[in-house]
Amino acid sequence: MKRPRSKGSIKNRKAVVFKAAPSRRRGAGLHLSSSGGNKYLDRLLLQIRVAGIPAPEREVRFHPKRRWRFDMAWRDRLIAVEYQGGVFNRQASHSSIGGLTRDYEKFTEASLAGWRLILVTAVTVESGAAIEWITRAWEDGMETMAKD
Numbered sequence: 299m300k301r302p303r304s305k306g307s308i309k310n311r312k313a314v315v316f317k318a319a320p321s322r323r324r325g326a327g328l329h330l331s332s333s334g335g336n337k338y339l340d341r342l343l344l345q346i347r348v349a350g351i352p353a354p355e356r357e358v359r360f361h362p363k364r365r366w367r368f369d370m371a372w373r374d375r376l377i378a379v380e381y382q383g384g385v386f387n388r389q390a391s392h393s394s395i396g397g398l399t400r401d402y403e404k405f406t407e408a409s410l411a412g413w414r415l416i417l418v419t420a421v422t423v424e425s426g427a428a429i430e431w432i433t434r435a436w437e438d439g440m441e442t443m444a445k446d
Contacts, residue, residue: 338423339369339381345429351436354379360413366404371413375439378408379416379432 347353354370358378368378408415414435418428 336381336383338383338420342379342381342418342423342428343370345423345426346432349429349433351432360411361407364404364407366407368408368413368415372436372439375436376413377416377432377435377439378413379418379428380405382417382419 343353352372354372356370358368358371358373360366360368360371360378369381371378405415405417416428416431416435418431422428422431
């Protein structure tokens with residue numbers, strides 16, 4: 299078994315990067331070992347594990363009538379994470395007017411249903427901002443649960 303290699307740092311801590319093999323199953327979704335080839339989601343999942351936060355559910359449907367899904371979520375805390383890939387690519391569906399309008403509708407409906415939505419990009423995963431936001435939301439959720 300190959301050892302994970304260290305690459306870069308997150309706020310002066312060494313980040314461990316595992317080489318993930320892409321899933322052979324079509325539509326396999328996001329797994330801890332592979333996110334269908336998205337290295338930034340793989341990295342974020344590893345950061346979540348290193349932070350001691352339980353693994354999120356992947357491809358979570360949250361609306362009773364629409365087929366919307368979150369990339370990852372913790373249902374018990376109503377925390378969701380959406381990876382915004384292709385935001386710097388003019389050809390990406392999320393950056394078109396129609397794509398943005400659909401995303402805004404989805405995000406608004408999630409907010410009205412009580413979800414805390416964290417939007418992340420490759421830049422925020424690499425900088426460590428994404429895991430900081432997730433950690434803050436997780437800790438805030440623990441405080442809220444303790445008050446109840």
